[in-house]
Amino acid sequence: MKTIVYPGTFDPLTNGHLEIIERASKIFDKVVVLVARREEKRTLFTLEERLEMVKTSLKNFKNVEVDVLDSLLIDYLKKHKIKLVLRGLRTYQDFEYEKAMFEINYELNSSIETIFLITRTFASISSTLVKEVAMNNGDVSKFVPEIVNKKIKDKIRKKV
Amino acid sequence: MKTIVYPGTFDPLTNGHLEIIERASKIFDKVVVLVARREEKRTLFTLEERLEMVKTSLKNFKNVEVDVLDSLLIDYLKKHKIKLVLRGLRTYQDFEYEKAMFEINYELNSSIETIFLITRTFASISSTLVKEVAMNNGDVSKFVPEIVNKKIKDKIRKKV
Amino acid sequence: MKTIVYPGTFDPLTNGHLEIIERASKIFDKVVVLVARREEKRTLFTLEERLEMVKTSLKNFKNVEVDVLDSLLIDYLKKHKIKLVLRGLRTYQDFEYEKAMFEINYELNSSIETIFLITRTFASISSTLVKEVAMNNGDVSKFVPEIVNKKIKDKIRKKV
Amino acid sequence: MKTIVYPGTFDPLTNGHLEIIERASKIFDKVVVLVARREEKRTLFTLEERLEMVKTSLKNFKNVEVDVLDSLLIDYLKKHKIKLVLRGLRTYQDFEYEKAMFEINYELNSSIETIFLITRTFASISSTLVKEVAMNNGDVSKFVPEIVNKKIKDKIRKKV
Amino acid sequence: MKTIVYPGTFDPLTNGHLEIIERASKIFDKVVVLVARREEKRTLFTLEERLEMVKTSLKNFKNVEVDVLDSLLIDYLKKHKIKLVLRGLRTYQDFEYEKAMFEINYELNSSIETIFLITRTFASISSTLVKEVAMNNGDVSKFVPEIVNKKIKDKIRKKV
Amino acid sequence: MKTIVYPGTFDPLTNGHLEIIERASKIFDKVVVLVARREEKRTLFTLEERLEMVKTSLKNFKNVEVDVLDSLLIDYLKKHKIKLVLRGLRTYQDFEYEKAMFEINYELNSSIETIFLITRTFASISSTLVKEVAMNNGDVSKFVPEIVNKKIKDKIRKKV
Numbered sequence: 039m040k041t042i043v044y045p046g047t048f049d050p051l052t053n054g055h056l057e058i059i060e061r062a063s064k065i066f067d068k069v070v071v072l073v074a075r076r077e078e079k080r081t082l083f084t085l086e087e088r089l090e091m092v093k094t095s096l097k098n099f100k101n102v103e104v105d106v107l108d109s110l111l112i113d114y115l116k117k118h119k120i121k122l123v124l125r126g127l128r129t130y131q132d133f134e135y136e137k138a139m140f141e142i143n144y145e146l147n148s149s150i151e152t153i154f155l156i157t158r159t160f161a162s163i164s165s166t167l168v169k170e171v172a173m174n175n176g177d178v179s180k181f182v183p184e185i186v187n188k189k190i191k192d193k194i195r196k197k198v
Numbered sequence: 199m200k201t202i203v204y205p206g207t208f209d210p211l212t213n214g215h216l217e218i219i220e221r222a223s224k225i226f227d228k229v230v231v232l233v234a235r236r237e238e239k240r241t242l243f244t245l246e247e248r249l250e251m252v253k254t255s256l257k258n259f260k261n262v263e264v265d266v267l268d269s270l271l272i273d274y275l276k277k278h279k280i281k282l283v284l285r286g287l288r289t290y291q292d293f294e295y296e297k298a299m300f301e302i303n304y305e306l307n308s309s310i311e312t313i314f315l316i317t318r319t320f321a322s323i324s325s326t327l328v329k330e331v332a333m334n335n336g337d338v339s340k341f342v343p344e345i346v347n348k349k350i351k352d353k354i355r356k357k358v
Numbered sequence: 359m360k361t362i363v364y365p366g367t368f369d370p371l372t373n374g375h376l377e378i379i380e381r382a383s384k385i386f387d388k389v390v391v392l393v394a395r396r397e398e399k400r401t402l403f404t405l406e407e408r409l410e411m412v413k414t415s416l417k418n419f420k421n422v423e424v425d426v427l428d429s430l431l432i433d434y435l436k437k438h439k440i441k442l443v444l445r446g447l448r449t450y451q452d453f454e455y456e457k458a459m460f461e462i463n464y465e466l467n468s469s470i471e472t473i474f475l476i477t478r479t480f481a482s483i484s485s486t487l488v489k490e491v492a493m494n495n496g497d498v499s500k501f502v503p504e505i506v507n508k509k510i511k512d513k514i515r516k517k518v
Numbered sequence: 519m520k521t522i523v524y525p526g527t528f529d530p531l532t533n534g535h536l537e538i539i540e541r542a543s544k545i546f547d548k549v550v551v552l553v554a555r556r557e558e559k560r561t562l563f564t565l566e567e568r569l570e571m572v573k574t575s576l577k578n579f580k581n582v583e584v585d586v587l588d589s590l591l592i593d594y595l596k597k598h599k600i601k602l603v604l605r606g607l608r609t610y611q612d613f614e615y616e617k618a619m620f621e622i623n624y625e626l627n628s629s630i631e632t633i634f635l636i637t638r639t640f641a642s643i644s645s646t647l648v649k650e651v652a653m654n655n656g657d658v659s660k661f662v663p664e665i666v667n668k669k670i671k672d673k674i675r676k677k678v
Numbered sequence: 679m680k681t682i683v684y685p686g687t688f689d690p691l692t693n694g695h696l697e698i699i700e701r702a703s704k705i706f707d708k709v710v711v712l713v714a715r716r717e718e719k720r721t722l723f724t725l726e727e728r729l730e731m732v733k734t735s736l737k738n739f740k741n742v743e744v745d746v747l748d749s750l751l752i753d754y755l756k757k758h759k760i761k762l763v764l765r766g767l768r769t770y771q772d773f774e775y776e777k778a779m780f781e782i783n784y785e786l787n788s789s790i791e792t793i794f795l796i797t798r799t800f801a802s803i804s805s806t807l808v809k810e811v812a813m814n815n816g817d818v819s820k821f822v823p824e825i826v827n828k829k830i831k832d833k834i835r836k837k838v
Numbered sequence: 839m840k841t842i843v844y845p846g847t848f849d850p851l852t853n854g855h856l857e858i859i860e861r862a863s864k865i866f867d868k869v870v871v872l873v874a875r876r877e878e879k880r881t882l883f884t885l886e887e888r889l890e891m892v893k894t895s896l897k898n899f900k901n902v903e904v905d906v907l908d909s910l911l912i913d914y915l916k917k918h919k920i921k922l923v924l925r926g927l928r929t930y931q932d933f934e935y936e937k938a939m940f941e942i943n944y945e946l947n948s949s950i951e952t953i954f955l956i957t958r959t960f961a962s963i964s965s966t967l968v969k970e971v972a973m974n975n976g977d978v979s980k981f982v983p984e985i986v987n988k989k990i991k992d993k994i995r996k997k998v
């Protein structure tokens with residue numbers, strides 16, 4: 039059985055992430071969405087909030103699971119005996135960053151394989167841009183799942 | 199009458215911005231330079247200082263106006279019934295960022311049109327580099343209007 | 359009155375070109391689509407065929423005209439007293455090429471201004487890719503106007 | 519069973535191609551290397567020569583097969599009921615080209631999925647550079663399988 | 679005698695930096711590694727720690743010296759009558775940043791010349807990625823000199 | 839004594855090439871401009887014409903020599919006991935191509951070192967664009983040395 043992990047911060051999950059997860063779920067037997075912990079002050083949403091939004095949005099995908107990443111990715115993979123990593127490519131800057139991470143991970147553990155999908159819809163949408171639009175009271179409902187759209191409004195209202 | 203807005207932080211205005219504004223003022227009937235508010239601690243100059251430098255530097259352009267942007271750009275455009283946005287392209291990173299913003303703005307309001315000019319003189323000059331040079335006591339007089347050159351020296355002297 | 363020219367080979371016209379022309383026709387008073395002559399053996403379609411396809415596809419645009427370019431672009435502009443050039447930007451390679459052409463044209467005549475629009479739909483479609491797909495019997499109807507779709511099939515049938 | 523095709527001209531096969539094929543053979547159940555026909559005068563090696571070099575170099579891979587592509591890729595995939603396409607990414611230019619092909623293939627048939635691997639060893643090696651080096655009497659043995667190294671010397675000796 | 683300076687933050691020195699310094703030491707008569715001061719809170723290591731690691735790692739290079747940069751680079755060069763600056767190029771983003779810095783330095787002092795070497799081994803390694811891996815308890819020994827590997831572990835243990 | 843070679847086709851020499859040669863002549867003891875032979879039908883000017891234009895334009899540089907390259911570059915270097923290669927970087931596409939050539943040359947002979955200068959004036963000018971402008975009767979006198987300007991007019995008049 040081929041299992042692949044999809045690591046990220048998901049602060050918050052966007053429709054771009056969803057597209058990659060859905061496509062991967064048709065290619066591989068199991069997809070594990072790995073939500074990275076990160077320092078609290080560096081994310082808009084807490085780990086728990088990010089996890090809740092991911093789990094709610096993915097509940098209808100039968101072969102998709104959600105887990106927390108709080109170590110180096112290669113240590114998680116070794117512990118869970120997984121060898122495949124999934125990454126989405128939107129832009130040139132993504133490509134450059136992903137190439138660097140891929141080369142470093144390969145040096146650290148040459149049995150890990152990274153697989154890339156090029157994003158299709160809303161290729162330009164990133165979590166950062168979604169937050170920027172939302173903070174200016176823009177409507178992000180086209181770019182994120184329903185629960186994220188609701189949560190991000192609450193979050194920003196509280197902050198202001 | 200064709201009116202176009204040129205939004206930015208202008209922290210501070212550079213000769214690169216000036217070049218774009220001058221060229222646009224010959225193509226369109228009116229150019230509105232939109233100075234974005236931003237959180238105070240994230241800019242070197244306050245909104246008032248940035249506005250003053252922009253207004254002083256542009257006082258000889260008859261069809262150029264200056265205004266403050268404190269909402270999402272598309273909301274400003276709707277309110278003022280303007281459909282054209284002007285952006286300068288210096289580098290590949292600019293192109294990538296602008297492409298993303300353009301796609302998002304289009305999703306939010308498909309009647310907005312963004313027009314690009316490629317910068318000519320001092321293509322590499324950005325507000326960030328100007329601040330970096332000035333903070334190391336470098337001479338930025340070639341890269342910014344006179345009032346900015348004067349203000350940036352005062353600003354940095356006070357900070358140190 | 360602001361007139362802008364849109365130069366290209368249009369071998370053949372694609373929906374990407376059409377999108378740029380349509381958007382420009384809403385911004386400027388007149389758009390002149392300039393079909394470049396080129397050596398016959400270097401294009402799939404003759405100049406006459408390319409012109410016919412462009413004219414037919416654009417017949418409903420009231421402020422769009424079609425003309426032939428058989429000199430250097432800057433000489434055409436000088437002769438017709440036009441100062442604005444329109445170019446579409448799809449990709450990084452486009453950006454690099456356009457930046458070079460823009461700098462050279464500026465050196466040759468500094469009163470010419472080039473304006474860029476970033477393509478939206480089918481950003482990846484180029485005349486080259488359309489020909490590649492068509493030559494392998496692929497269906498290009500989604501990517502080109504109706505008359506191009508019909509002509510390209512005839513053309514390729516004759517060639518084989 | 520997950521089958522993936524790896525299309526290309528392989529004029530000639532390089533160690534970069536081999537690396538991609540070997541890595542894919544560990545991820546997917548079957549890899550079909552698809553050698554595209556092309557017009558004879560546009561390749562250095564004939565289709566038969568290219569096929570022979572590919573087959574010889576891959577004979578030890580149990581789940582790798584070789585086939586000829588003489589239609590549009592999406593037609594081959596439909597006929598053979600395959601939905602996965604494999605592509606290697608070396609550079610930014612690759613990324614741009616692959617992004618365009620991916621978008622076009624998706625428009626032509628949305629059930630096809632393209633998967634990318636970033637090349638590791640000799641990331642810069644392309645068939646074109648191999649031919650350039652060989653034609654200048656350079657030693658290409660580090661960059662190509664043994665049979666290609668031998669064939670390319672014969673080929674070039676005959677040409678001169 | 680040709681002296682060249684190699685400026686950077688070296689927070690910390692990586693094997694990528696070492697490679698560039700070693701190669702430059704074979705081309706030029708003297709290489710001065712210039713460790714930039716920076717604000718303390720913006721670097722992981724203090725200036726003294728960064729200097730110590732650089733000096734220890736370079737002690738066997740006879741024509742390499744180490745110095746502190748606490749002014750604008752062009753002022754250091756003028757004071758020490760040096761005209762050559764060395765920079766490593768790893769990626770496209772590097773190229774863009776270096777192109778900008780080069781143009782600005784040239785405007786500030788046209789007698790300065792910047793020379794670029796493209797990195798070879800571990801092209802993707804940057805000080806930033808080394809810190810990211812180390813902070814997640816990853817093994818960075820392949821990417822940094824021995825003393826950096828030891829120091830970075832101590833540093834991070836104390837921080838946690 | 840440090841000798842560096844500057845290989846190219848120089849079809850024809852441009853002011854961009856001249857700038858690189860002049861700057862290198864101040865850094866290195868000797869610069870050898872290496873004019874590559876190429877197949878006659880693939881260049882506008884014959885090898886003899888290209889050599890003449892290079893020699894005439896460089897006659898005032900005391901430490902610059904001109905030679906013909908009719909083998910692989912690394913073989914020329916070995917024969918002449920030279921270890922340094924000079925290349926100009928104008929654009930991203932240059933960077934990508936140069937990175938590939940550098941990696942291949944390094945694999946073929948690891949003692950060769952390639953040094954890059956980023957072009958300053960007329961960064962966009964290439965021999966290809968110069969020919970394109972000249973063939974459309976454009977004035978290329980700003981972009982090439984005097985002898986090239988004269989020769990290219992003769993050449994094109996004869997062709998037409």
